Amino acid sequence: DAGVIQSPRHEVTEMGQEVTLRCKPISGHNSLFWYRQTMMRGLELLIYFNNNVPIDDSGMPEDRFSAKMPNASFSTLKIQPSEPRDSAVYFCASSLARGTAGSYNEQFFGPGTRLTVL
Amino acid sequence: ILNVEQSPQSLHVQEGDSTNFTCSFPSSNFYALHWYRWETAKSPEALFVMTLNGDEKKKGRISATLNTKEGYSYLYIKGSQPEDSATYLCAKKARGYSGAGSYQLTFGKGTKLSVIP
Numbered sequence: 402d403a404g405v406i407q408s409p410r411h412e413v414t415e416m417g418q419e420v421t422l423r424c425k426p427i428s429g430h431n432s433l434f435w436y437r438q439t440m441m442r443g444l445e446l447l448i449y450f451n452n453n454v455p456i457d458d459s460g461m462p463e464d465r466f467s468a469k470m471p472n473a474s475f476s477t478l479k480i481q482p483s484e485p486r487d488s489a490v491y492f493c494a495s496s497l498a499r500g501t502a503g504s505y506n507e508q509f510f511g512p513g514t515r516l517t518v519l
Numbered sequence: 520i521l522n523v524e525q526s527p528q529s530l531h532v533q534e535g536d537s538t539n540f541t542c543s544f545p546s547s548n549f550y551a552l553h554w555y556r557w558e559t560a561k562s563p564e565a566l567f568v569m570t571l572n573g574d575e576k577k578k579g580r581i582s583a584t585l586n587t588k589e590g591y592s593y594l595y596i597k598g599s600q601p602e603d604s605a606t607y608l609c610a611k612k613a614r615g616y617s618g619a620g621s622y623q624l625t626f627g628k629g630t631k632l633s634v635i636p
Contacts, residue, residue, distance in 0.1 A: 405562075432622055443628035444563075444608065451622055492562060498622055507553055507565035508624065 405511035407493050413517045419481040422514045425474055426495030434508060435468055435478050436492040444492070450476065451498060483518045490515050523611050525627035532599050533635050539595045540630040542609030546590035551612040553624055554583055554594055558605045566594075566607075599634045606631045 406425040414420055426433045434449040448458040450470045458468070465484070470476040480487055494508040523544045532538045544552065551570045555563040567576040572587040580597045596603055610624035 434623070444626040446623055446625075449622055456622055507555075507568055510562035510564070512562050 405493055405495050405509055407491075407511035407514050409514060410512060411515045411517075413519065414483055415519050416484055417482045418518075419479065420483045420487075420516060420518075422478040422491050422493075422516070424476045424478070424493030424511060426476070426493070427509055428474065430495035430497050430509070431473070432496045432498045432508075433470060433476050434494040434496075435476070436494065438490045438492060438513070447478070480516075483516075485518045488516055488518050523609060523625050523627040525607075525609060525630050527630060528628070529631040529633070531633045531635060534599060534601060536599050537595065537597045538599055538632070539593050540607065540632075542592045542594070542627055544590050544592075544609070544611040544625075544627075546587060548613045549587050549590075549611065550614040552585055552587075552592050553610040553612065554592070555608040555610065556605050557608055557629065563608055594630075596632070599632075601634045601636050604632055604634045 405427055408423045412420060432451050435447040436444050437447055438444050445460055447460045448468045449456055453470045453473055465482060466480055468478045478491060490513045492513045493511045496506045496508045498506060526541050530538060551568055553568050554566040556566050557563040566578060567583050569576055569583060569585040574585040576583050582595045583592055585592045592609060594607055606629040608626055608629045610626040612624055
């Protein structure tokens with residue numbers, strides 16, 4: 402298996418531009434997570450999906466952030482408009498959650514997208 | 520403790536030394552404790568998933584213990600090697616509404632280990 406795939410690996414954009422980050426989870430996994438990693442706050446959960454349905458988006462910083470999971474093999478995280486304070490590494494992770502509420506299963510992380518907003 | 524906390528924030532040890540660090544977490548509503556290893560320029564990789572009070576897990580020279588009653592876990596590395604240099608993250612999984620685990624993990628900020636050859 403190729404693991405969790407994220408694209409692009411690096412993104413440099415100007416303030417005000419729309420940014421779309423993409424994630425392909427491991428085939429067969431039914432939970433997908435978007436994280437943001439910064440020096441100040443560490444690894445923060447933004448949103449997660451189970452069976453393509455958003456379960457908790459309380460970590461999304463503000464309305465400029467949105468995420469979708471149109472099918473089991475693809476998810477996007479969009480920032481519109483982007484701001485310099487959005488600069489961070491964004492990770493996508495997937496796991497196989499058995500049962501109704503997640504089980505013990507570890508999460509498998511993608512390589513991350515390093516976003517720089519100028 | 521309200522959040523998952525790790526100490527120390529960073530650590531430098533000589534090759535061959537043994538070391539350990541701590542993860543503290545709210546003991547209430549506990550379901551599982553995860554440890555991840557995160558090498559620079561790579562993504563976090565799972566080391567252990569621990570669920571029961573008194574659990575001990577081992578993988579090679581790395582081992583971990585869990586105390587769910589007081590809310591802490593220790594990670595031990597015996598005979599540190601330069602390839603052990605990484606940030607070690609712990610994450611708590613809370614009990615969900617149905618009594619089983621919730622989907623999400625709450626991560627600590629990690630302990631950055633540097634092993635000096």
